[in-house]
Amino acid sequence: MSAVHTFITRLRVWGQALWPVPQPVNARERARVALGAVLGLLLAGGLSQAVMPLGVPWLVAPLGASAVLVFGVPASPLAQPWAVVxxxxVSALVGLACMHALPGPAPVVAAVAVALAISAMFGLRCLHPPGGAAALLMVLTGAHDWHLALAPVALNSVLLVAAGMVYNPLTGRRYPHGQQPASAAVSAASAGAQVAPPRFSDADLDAVLARYNQVLDVPRDDLARLLHEAEMVSYRRRMGSLRCQDVMSQPVITVEFGTPLAEAWGLLQQHRIKALPVVDRVQRIVGIVTRADFLRAAESARHEGLGQRLQQLLKPDPASHSSKPEVVxxxxxxxxxxxxxxxxxxxxVPLFSATGHHHIPIVGEQARLVGILTQSDLVKALGTHGS
Known part of the structure; x- marks a missing residue:
């Protein structure tokens, strides 16, 4: 009985593996894709029929599959203009070449044509699944006219891509979806939203993709962005509704522009902190001074040893015009x-983990300083509220 139960369980699991999960898109997106396919094929078929001579096919079957890609997954590398056209x-040309050059049974010629078409598409960076169907179509119809690769195949493809380049942007989808490095995409997004880059580098992502070693139907920049957004969702789930004001340190030890260096350094030492926000008279941030700033300034002092250089920096210059920094x-x-x-x-969280920040001033109404968030504050919050 147990053996039968195990067999049934395995059969059920195997059957479930054959049934794909639902596509996570709403009815509006499905309608957008379907309407795009209608308009794209109408344009490609209508214009091709108008210019093609009688008796010559004006629309090829693989274009239906191309329409699914162009309008259904316009971000896919397999759906980009060069991939489609x-x-x-190229696959149609390969199929025609096989018809001219390969003797033998049709099934053999068909199989070889598709295999060679795949190799050619890989080599020319235009991998497109319907291309295999285009090569197969040439063999199954017994085509020998080289012009068929130009019209209707290339003509149909160009017109479909043109429709996609108009329709997709008008309906909120970028097309063509240019492939750019993940760092460039994240930097562009971060410029306006102050979003930190993900904790993985371009090299990390490239190493994982190399080990995966399969054709990925997601553009590289979108993959990096999705991983970054998933990381942010994870942080929000773990930390709930916490705001900066809930965990920031206050009151804040501050200095002003004209605070003497010796006084500022004394505050850093006394309170065992690494940074002092520099504020104006109404508590607006005008800068920040850190231990690293002091060390950089001390490097220019003409003394041997870091300690001596730092002492020289902090020592007030009695002259009316000093050649070294005197104030914060x-x-x-x-x-x-x-x-x-x-x-x-x-x-x-990513700002601390990925960009090396140790402290971030927190501002309230009218951009006035109200607190400071440190790594210690963040670790404490993660320990208390993370799960």
Whole structure:
């Protein structure tokens, strides 16, 4: 009885593996894809029929599959303009070449034509699944006219791509979907939204893709973005509704532009902190001074040993015009990343983990400093609220 039960269980699992999961798209997206296919094939078929002579096919069957890709998955590398036009046209040429050059049974010629078409598409960077059908079509119809690769195959493909280049952007889908490095895509997004890059590098992603060693039907930049967004969703789930103001440190030890270096260094030492926000008289951030800023400024002092150089930097110069920095404003970092007190804490986790930030000033109304978020604050929040 147990053996029968095991067999049935395995059979059920095997059967479930054959049934694909639902596509996570709503009815609006499905309608968008279907309408795009209608318009694209109408354009390709209508214009081709108008210019093709009588008795010559004006629309090839593989174009139906191409329409699914162009309008259904316009971000796919397999659906890009060169993939569609080159894949279909080159494959049709391969099929015609096999009809001219290969004697033998039709099934053999058909199989070889498809295999050679796949190899050609890989080599020319135009892998397109319907291309295999284009090569097969030439063999099954016994075609020998080389012009068929140009018209209707190439003509149909160009017109379908043209329709996709108009329809997809009008309906909110980028097409062509240019392939750009993940870092460039993330940087472009980060510029406006202050989103940190993912914790993996381009080299990390390339190494994983190399080990995967399969054709991926997702553009590389989209893959990196999806992984980054999944990471952010994970952070939000673990940290719930925490805001920066819930975990930030306050009150904040601050200095002003004209604070003497010795006084600022003393505050860093006394409170055992690594950074001091530099504020104006109404508590708006004008910069930040860190231990690293002091060390960089001390490097220019003409003394041997870091300790001596630092002492020389902190020592006030009695002359009316000093050649070395005397106040915080002369060594501070002016470009400061800040965050709103209402900002979700999860959004700042990648900044600490990926970009090396140790402290982020938190601002409230009218951009005035209200607290500072440190790595210690973040670790404490993760330990208390993470799961």
């Amino acid at each position: 080159g894949g279909n046209s 404003g002369q060594i501070m970092t002016r470009q400061v990343r800040v965050a709103s007190a209402e900002r979700a804490l999860a959004e700042l």
